[in-house]
Amino acid sequence: MTIEARFFLDRGDFTLDVDLVIPGQGVTALFGRSGSGKTTILRCLAGLERIREGRLRFHGETWQEGRRWMPVHKRPLGYVFQEASLFPHLKVRDNLLYGFKRLRPDRRRLALNDISALLGLADLLDRYPDALSGGQRQRVAIGRALLTSPQLLLMDEPMASLDVTSKGEILPYLERLRDELSIPVVYVSHAIEEVARLADHMVLLEAGRVLAQGPLQTLLTRTDLPLAHSEQASAIIEGTVAAHHVSDHLTELAFAGGTLLISHQARAVGTPLRARILARDVSVALTRPDGSSVLNALEVRVSDISDDPQPGYVILTLDTGGQPLLARVSLRSCRQLALAKGQTVWAMVKGVAVA
């Protein structure tokens, strides 16, 4: 159950040369700067772009190889564009049903009611697209794609054209989508926060080449990759909701390496939850820090120390119950504390974002 793709394109000013293995489940983020080839890859996967030298197999079925080519409208996929691209002459209902109607009845696994409930579209069905806000339009576009019961969902920066409010409105729906529908998603983005919240797997692209591909947690914290050295360098801790401290407005997140206190989350005890911790929000101490206002201190093992491109800093990779954590500390502190690989220290976490 995987997607294997190989695309080669030489356009003079831009060369694309990628060999991808995308898992058949979960969210895979194609991440990179603009011009790195993310959108081109997505369009090749969909068949909107036809690269002569390409090979694409989806769950063992060949979509492209040599002269073999399956046209876009025959591929069982859903595509969400950067702009919603709704049909302006059709009401929301008919936009949603456009692909659904063209599907053989026995292939329809999702119905209009399911989708409009999942995406909160019930009140919009009789409106025309130009009477919708940007966020609403994008939700309709997502619903329209989902109603073709796709076996693969491709999303091209679906939030890039939205303002912050609309983004905040869409993200929870995308998370529900990930959690409730078992459709593999390929998600193009250049915003690391989005990727950290949604993706399980990541393909890191640079100038038309694959820099690395693998599980999100690993790629975020690999110090041989640029991500661990960026201003937004962070690690993801996956745990479950263990308890709520209502009077303090805190929720306890338990994972193999200990527990983290995070701002209150309205989630049931036992729900899986992801926390994102920025490297610059983690400091280390040799002894258990008592008398500090920092809520979260974890006993961790230093597994790697690497130089940061910014002079005077190092990046520590800390192992916490099998999950890596990054800490950005000054070179001077590193020397004064005589930090070394394998040493056990305390990580003080100043901020945790729910991802």
Added chain:
Amino acid sequence: MFGISDNDLTALWITLKLAFISTSILMVLCAPLAWWLAHTRWRGKVMIEALVAMPLVLPPTVMGFYLLILLGPRGAVGGFLEDIGVGHLAFTFTGLVIGSMIYSLPFVVQPLQNAFAATGGRVLEAAATLRASPLDRFFTVVLPLARRGILTAAVLSFAHTLGEFGVILMIGGNIPGQTQVASIAIYDHVEAMDYASAHALSLLLVCLAFILLMSVYALNRRFKVVGVVS
């Protein structure tokens, strides 16, 4: 009726028939051309566009003259038709239709081309990812979105043919009951100092043109409800 003779009514009928037939054929023939012009990346496209726009600039008499030569018994087309026994086209209704079509060509191609250019791209790609085949996409997305352009093209062509004079006079002659259209009938009345008849027929044409254009603008307003967003 209102001082309009049978002859004038016939001329009016020929005018309407001519406008209807040439518009219909033009719409069908120009749709693929306009689609191609809207989407091709071929550099020679400007040449075709210039050719299509020529009738806007040329005096109608020039076009009529060339057409007369071409379609007449000694012309390339007319001569060939003579040879195969169909007969040449000068001073015939068919000749009129061909003349009107060429005369109105830019009025059909340009609105269609603009409309098709505006409906290409993203929305069509979206339709493709929603399982619509190319033909399906044309009928369910392109045509509905281009309907203002299509309507504009049809009406402009129709109205333009109503007002045609020069080309028709050259290619059609002025044969009452066959190739005499309203505009030429009016000219004849004026020449004969029969101002009353000229007035009646002119007024009728003015009203016809006004009603036609007004209904277009009214329809276009109604279509505006759904703006085209790429």
